Amino acid sequence: MRIETQVLVIGGGVTGAGILRDLAMRGIHAVLLERRDLNAGASGANHGLLHSGGRYVVADPASARECARENEVLKRIASGCVEDTGGLFVALEEDKDEYIVDFISAAARTGVSVEQADLKELREEEPFLQPRVKAAFRVPDASMNPFLTTEANLEAARRLGARVFFYTQVTSMQRDRKRIARVDAIQAKTGEAVEVFADQVVSAAGPWVDQIGALAGADLRIAYSKGSLLITNSRLVNRVINRLRPPSDGDIVVPGETVTITGTNSIRVEHLDHLRTSASEVDRLVEEASRMVPALETARFIRAYAGVRPLVLADRDEPDRKISRAFTVFDHEKDGLENLVSIAGGKLTTYRLMAEKAVDLVSRRLGVDEPCRTAEIPLPGSGEGRALDTSQRLERLRVPPPGGEVLCECEMVGRQQIEEIVAELRKNGHPIDPNAIRLRSRLGMGSCQGGFCGYRTIGYLYERGLVSSKKGNEMLADFLEKRWNGIKPMLWGEQLRQEQLLEAIYCGSLNIDGSL
Amino acid sequence: MKTDCDLLIVGGGLTGLVAAWRAQREGLKTVVVAQGPGSLPFTSGALDLLAVYPTEAKRYRESPWEALSELIETEPEHPYGRVGLRGARAAVEDFLLYLEAGPLAYYRRGEENMAIVTGAGTIKPTYAVSVSMKKNRLAWSRRRPALILGFEGLYEFSPEQVVCNLQDRWGGLKAARLDRSVLLDGDRRLTVTQLAFEFERPEFRDRFAGAVKPLLGQSRFLGLPAVLGFDRVAAVCRDLEERLGVGVFEIPLLTPSLPGMRLAALLKRDLVEAGVDFRQGAPVSRLDEKGGHVSAAYRTGKSREERILAEYVLVATGRFFGGGLEADRQGVREMLLDLQVEAPGDRDNWHMASFLGAPGHPINRVGVKVDSMLRPVGPGGVPVYDNVFVAGAVLAGHDWVREKSGAGISVVTGYAAVDSVLAARARAGGGV
Ligand SMILES: Cc1cc2nc3c(=O)[nH]c(=O)nc-3n(C[C@H](O)[C@H](O)[C@H](O)COP(=O)(O)OP(=O)(O)OC[C@H]3O[C@@H](n4cnc5c(N)ncnc54)[C@H](O)[C@@H]3O)c2cc1C
Ligand SMILES: Cc1cc2nc3c(=O)[nH]c(=O)nc-3n(C[C@H](O)[C@H](O)[C@H](O)COP(=O)(O)OP(=O)(O)OC[C@H]3O[C@@H](n4cnc5c(N)ncnc54)[C@H](O)[C@@H]3O)c2cc1C
Numbered sequence: 001m002r003i004e005t006q007v008l009v010i011g012g013g014v015t016g017a018g019i020l021r022d023l024a025m026r027g028i029h030a031v032l033l034e035r036r037d038l039n040a041g042a043s044g045a046n047h048g049l050l051h052s053g054g055r056y057v058v059a060d061p062a063s064a065r066e067c068a069r070e071n072e073v074l075k076r077i078a079s080g081c082v083e084d085t086g087g088l089f090v091a092l093e094e095d096k097d098e099y100i101v102d103f104i105s106a107a108a109r110t111g112v113s114v115e116q117a118d119l120k121e122l123r124e125e126e127p128f129l130q131p132r133v134k135a136a137f138r139v140p141d142a143s144m145n146p147f148l149t150t151e152a153n154l155e156a157a158r159r160l161g162a163r164v165f166f167y168t169q170v171t172s173m174q175r176d177r178k179r180i181a182r183v184d185a186i187q188a189k190t191g192e193a194v195e196v197f198a199d200q201v202v203s204a205a206g207p208w209v210d211q212i213g214a215l216a217g218a219d220l221r222i223a224y225s226k227g228s229l230l231i232t233n234s235r236l237v238n239r240v241i242n243r244l245r246p247p248s249d250g251d252i253v254v255p256g257e258t259v260t261i262t263g264t265n266s267i268r269v270e271h272l273d274h275l276r277t278s279a280s281e282v283d284r285l286v287e288e289a290s291r292m293v294p295a296l297e298t299a300r301f302i303r304a305y306a307g308v309r310p311l312v313l314a315d316r317d318e319p320d321r322k323i324s325r326a327f328t329v330f331d332h333e334k335d336g337l338e339n340l341v342s343i344a345g346g347k348l349t350t351y352r353l354m355a356e357k358a359v360d361l362v363s364r365r366l367g368v369d370e371p372c373r374t375a376e377i378p379l380p381g382s383g384e385g386r387a388l389d390t391s392q393r394l395e396r397l398r399v400p401p402p403g404g405e406v407l408c409e410c411e412m413v414g415r416q417q418i419e420e421i422v423a424e425l426r427k428n429g430h431p432i433d434p435n436a437i438r439l440r441s442r443l444g445m446g447s448c449q450g451g452f453c454g455y456r457t458i459g460y461l462y463e464r465g466l467v468s469s470k471k472g473n474e475m476l477a478d479f480l481e482k483r484w485n486g487i488k489p490m491l492w493g494e495q496l497r498q499e500q501l502l503e504a505i506y507c508g509s510l511n512i513d514g515s516l
Numbered sequence: 517m518k519t520d521c522d523l524l525i526v527g528g529g530l531t532g533l534v535a536a537w538r539a540q541r542e543g544l545k546t547v548v549v550a551q552g553p554g555s556l557p558f559t560s561g562a563l564d565l566l567a568v569y570p571t572e573a574k575r576y577r578e579s580p581w582e583a584l585s586e587l588i589e590t591e592p593e594h595p596y597g598r599v600g601l602r603g604a605r606a607a608v609e610d611f612l613l614y615l616e617a618g619p620l621a622y623y624r625r626g627e628e629n630m631a632i633v634t635g636a637g638t639i640k641p642t643y644a645v646s647v648s649m650k651k652n653r654l655a656w657s658r659r660r661p662a663l664i665l666g667f668e669g670l671y672e673f674s675p676e677q678v679v680c681n682l683q684d685r686w687g688g689l690k691a692a693r694l695d696r697s698v699l700l701d702g703d704r705r706l707t708v709t710q711l712a713f714e715f716e717r718p719e720f721r722d723r724f725a726g727a728v729k730p731l732l733g734q735s736r737f738l739g740l741p742a743v744l745g746f747d748r749v750a751a752v753c754r755d756l757e758e759r760l761g762v763g764v765f766e767i768p769l770l771t772p773s774l775p776g777m778r779l780a781a782l783l784k785r786d787l788v789e790a791g792v793d794f795r796q797g798a799p800v801s802r803l804d805e806k807g808g809h810v811s812a813a814y815r816t817g818k819s820r821e822e823r824i825l826a827e828y829v830l831v832a833t834g835r836f837f838g839g840g841l842e843a844d845r846q847g848v849r850e851m852l853l854d855l856q857v858e859a860p861g862d863r864d865n866w867h868m869a870s871f872l873g874a875p876g877h878p879i880n881r882v883g884v885k886v887d888s889m890l891r892p893v894g895p896g897g898v899p900v901y902d903n904v905f906v907a908g909a910v911l912a913g914h915d916w917v918r919e920k921s922g923a924g925i926s927v928v929t930g931y932a933a934v935d936s937v938l939a940a941r942a943r944a945g946g947g948v
C-alpha cells in the first residue's frame with residue numbers, strides 16, 4: 001500500500017490521537033500509524049487521573065501549572081471522558097508537617113486550587129478513608145477514561161478526513177539528506193507492506209520515541225521507568241485520594257467507574273515489551289495504599305498492569321522521581337532533519353497541550369497559520385456540557401442494556417453494544433477480535449476479567465460469520481493468554497478461586513489446552 | 517464413647533459422595549456435611565481417569581491404565597501412586613458398574629479413553645460418559661453426517677463454533693439455529709435450565725421435532741447443547757430419536773453444566789435412600805482434637821451450633837474452589853485442620869507465565885500430603901491424626917486439570933479412604 005499525506009503521525013496513544021485531531025482541525029491532511037491497537041502503550045496503562053497539579057506543586061512547578069490549566073480545559077472539552085470526582089491530599093500521622101506547609105505555599109504559587117477539608121465531613125464523604133488523618137485538602141482532581149479520550153480524538157480526526165491504521169508498525173525510514181523521504185511500515189495481520197510519503201513526520205511513540213528516532217538517524221536519550229497499577233473489583237472511594245508527602249510508591253487511589261485503581265511505583269527497565277508486575281511490587285503497593293484506605297488490605301484485586309514512562313534524560317544523573325514530568329518537543333533540525341518532530345514525556349492530563357505544541361511546530365514548517373482550537377471545541381460525545389457527575393455515570397453503568405441481552409455480566413455489556421462496536425470496527429477496516437472489542441467497551445473489565453464473556457464473544461463472532469475455521473478458538477486462547485499477564489500477580493483469595501474455576505472449565509472440561 | 521456416626525465425611529463434592537456411597541454399603545453409619553455443592557455442578561459429567569501423561573509433553577494416552585501404571589511407578593506421591601493400581605482398578609470398576617446400571621446409563625469404551633466433542637468445538641478425551649453423550653463419541657469417531665443445532669438467544673452455545681473448528685476433519689457437519697419464536701413465546705434470553713424444563717415436556721418436544729425435521733437433510737446425527745432435561749435425559753433422548761429418526765447426543769457446555777448436575781442429583785438421591793445422613797448448608801467450622809485424635813465436629817449455623825461425634829473423619833473439602841484450601845498473599849492453608857501444605861515458594865512461582873501451557877501451574881500440585889493409608893502427615897511424613905483421612909482434589913501431588921484425571925482421583929481416593937477406615941476399625945477391634 002502506498003500512502004501520500006502532508007503529515008504522518010506515529011503512535012496511537014492519547015498524544016498521537018490528540019495530534020491527529022489538532023492537525024485535522026487546522027486543515028492539514030494526516031495519517032496515523034499504530035503498531036498495535038488503541039492505547040497499546042502508556043495511554044492504556046495509567047491511573048486515569050486527571051491531575052489537578054497538586055502532586056507536582058513542590059518538586060515540579062512547571063508541570064503543576066500545565067496540569068492546573070489543562071484540568072480545566074479537559075473538563076470542558078472532554079466532559080464525556082471525565083468523571084468529576086474531585087480529589088483529596090491527605091496527610092497521615094507519620095507524614096511530615098513541613099511538607100504540608102510547602103504544599104500549601106507551592107500550590108498558591110502555581111495556581112493549583114487547594115482548599116482545606118473539614119475532617120469530620122470527610123469521614124462521612126469517604127467512609128473507607130483512614131480515620132487517623134491529620135490534615136486533608138480538596139483539589140480539583142478527576143477521573144478520566146483514557147480509552148474514551150483517545151477514541152474520541154481519533155473519531156474527531158476521522159470525521160475531518162484523517163486516516164488511522166492500526167496494527168501497522170513503522171519498521172524503517174529512507175533518508176534523503178535532510179529529509180525523511182519515505183517511511184516503511186508493515187501490517188501485522190496481513191503482512192502487507194505500507195509505504196508512506198509525508199511532508200512531515202511526527203513521532204508520538206511514547207517510550208518508543210527513541211527507537212523511532214533511531215530509524216531516522218536522530219539521537220534521543222530516553223530512560224524507561226516502569227510503573228505498576230492494581231485494580232479492585234469495586235469502588236471504595238468517591239474521590240481521588242493522594243498521599244500528602246513527596247511523591248513515592250503507592251500513594252494514589254483513583255475511583256474509575258466501577259473499580260478502584262491504586263499505584264504506582266517507578267522501576268527502571270531495559271525493555272518495553274513483556275512488562276510484568278512482581279508479587280513483591282504488588283505487596284508493597286497494597287501495603288502503602290492501605291495506609292490511606294485500610295479496606296484495600298482485604299479488597300478483591302482483579303488485575304495488575306504496568307506502563308512505561310519515557311524519561312527524557314538531562315545531562316546529569318537524577319533520580320527518576322525528580323526528573324520533570326513535563327514534556328519535551330524535539331525539533332530535529334539540530335540533527336539535520338527538517339521534517340521530523342518527536343514528542344515524549346508529559347501526562348494524560350497534558351496530552352492536548354502536548355499536541356498543540358507539536359502541531360504548532362509542524363504548522364510553522366508547513367507554512368500553515370491556522371490557530372489551535374482544540375481547547376475550545378468539545379470532543380465528539382462530550383457535547384458542550386459539563387462532565388457527568390458520579391451518580392449519573394454509575395447509573396449508566398448499572399442499567400442493563402436494551403433487550404436485556406447481556407454478554408458480559410460483570411460490567412453489563414450488551415450484545416447490542418458489541419454489535420455497534422463490531423460495525424464500527426468493520427467500517428474502519430479494523431481487525432475484529434475480543435481484544436479490540438474489550439478496548440472499546442467495558443467487556444472483560446470486571447471480576448471475571450473476560451474469562452466468561454470472552455468465550456461468549458467468540459461464540460457471537462462465529463455466529464455472525466465474523467470468524468471461521470479454527471481462527472476464533474485461536475483468538476480465544478490468545479485472549480486468555482493476554483489477560484493472564486495482568487491476572488497472574490493477583491491470584492490469592494477470591495480471585496484465585498475464580499481463576500481455578502476458569503482453568504478447570506477451559507482445561508478440565510473443554511480441553512482447550514490440548515484438543516485432540 | 518457413644519458416637520453419632522462411624523464416619524463423618526466433610527465435603528459433598530464428588531469425592532464425599534463417592535466415599536459416602538461406599539461407606540454406607542460397607543455398613544458404616546455415615547454422615548456427610550456439605551457446605552455447598554462443590555465442583556460437580558460445573559463439570560461436564562464426563563468422568564476422566566487419566567488422559568494426558570506426562571503432562572510436560574502433553575502426551576495424549578489412548579489407554580488410561582497403561583498411563584496409570586507408569587504414573588504410579590514414577591510419582592509415588594501422586595494420589596494414584598498412594599493408592600496403587602489394584603485399588604484404582606477395583607474402585608473404578610465398582611463405581612462404574614453402579615453408574616452404568618443406573619438411570620444415567622453411563623457408557624465406557626472397554627479399557628480405553630474415548631473422545632467427545634465439546635461446546636467449544638474442541639475434542640476432549642475422557643473415560644466414561646452418561647447415555648446422552650454416548651453418540652457424541654460415536655458420531656465424531658465415525659465422522660457421520662451430523663447437524664449441530666443451537667438456539668437463538670442461548671449464548672452459552674454457538675453451533676457455528678463447533679462446526680467451524682471441526683469441519684476440516686469432519687465432512688457432512690452442518691450448523692443451524694432455531695429461532696426461539698418457533699419454540700417459545702416472548703423474546704427473553706434463553707437459559708440452559710429453562711430449556712431443560714421445556715425438553716421434559718412432550719408438547720415441547722413435539723414442536724421441537726417439527727421445527728428440526730426440515731433442517732436435518734442427510735444428517736444421521738443431531739448434536740445439541742446439554743439441555744435435554746434433568747433426570748429424565750435418557751427418556752428425552754430416546755423420544756427425540758424416535759421422532760426424528762436420527763441419533764441424538766448432547767454436547768457439554770462451559771457452564772452451567774447439566775450433566776454434572778444430573779450426576780450430583782443421582783448420587784445424592786441414592787445415598788440418602790441408602791441411609792446416609794446428608795447435611796447441606798452450614799459448614800464444619802471447628803473440630804475437637806486432642807493427642808492426634810479428632811472426636812467431634814461442630815457445624816455453626818445461623819442460630820445454633822451442632823455437634824457431631826464421630827469415630828473417623830474423612831476430609832474431602834476440595835481445593836480452592838471447594839473451600840478446602842485458601843490462599844492469602846503470604847501462602848496457602850488447609851482450612852479444616854490446618855494440615856500441612858507447602859506453597860511452591862513465593863507468589864511469583866505459583867503460576868507459569870502461560871495460562872494454558874505445559875506442564876501446569878505449580879500451585880495445582882499443592883495440597884495435603886498423606887501416607888499410603890491417606891492419613892495426613894506432618895514433617896517427616898508421620899501421620900498427625902490416628903482417625904483422620906483425606907481424599908479427592910485437596911490431596912497434594914496431582915494436577916487433574918492437565919492430566920485430565922479429575923473424577924478418577926475423586927473415585928479412586930474416595931474408595932481407598934473408606935478401605936483405610938475399614939482397616940483401621942478392624943485393627944481397633946470394631947467389627948463391621
Ligand atoms: C504507571 C503510569 C501511570 C500514569 N498515570 C497517569 C495519570 O494518572 N495521569 C496522567 O495524566 N498521566 C499518567 N501517566 C502518564 C500518561 O500515561 C502518559 O503520559 C501518556 O499516556 C503518554 O501517551 P503517549 O501517546 O505519548 O504515549 P503511549 O501511550 O505510550 O503511545 C505510544 C504509542 O506508540 C506506538 N508505537 C511504538 N512504536 C511504534 C512503531 N514502530 N510504529 C507504530 N506505532 C508505534 C505504541 O504501540 C503506543 O501505542 C502515567 C504513566 C504511567 C506509566
Ligand atoms: C469447572 C470444573 C469442571 C470439571 N470438569 C471435569 C470433567 O469434565 N471431568 C472430570 O473428570 N472432572 C472434572 N472436574 C474435576 C472434578 O470433578 C473435581 O476434581 C472433583 O469433583 C473434586 O471433587 P472433590 O469432592 O474433591 O472437591 P469439590 O468438588 O471441590 O467439593 C468440596 C466439597 O467440600 C465442601 N466443603 C469445603 N469445606 C467445608 C467445610 N468446612 N464444611 C463442610 N463442607 C465443606 C464444599 O462445599 C464441597 O461440597 C471439573 C471440576 C471443575 C471445577
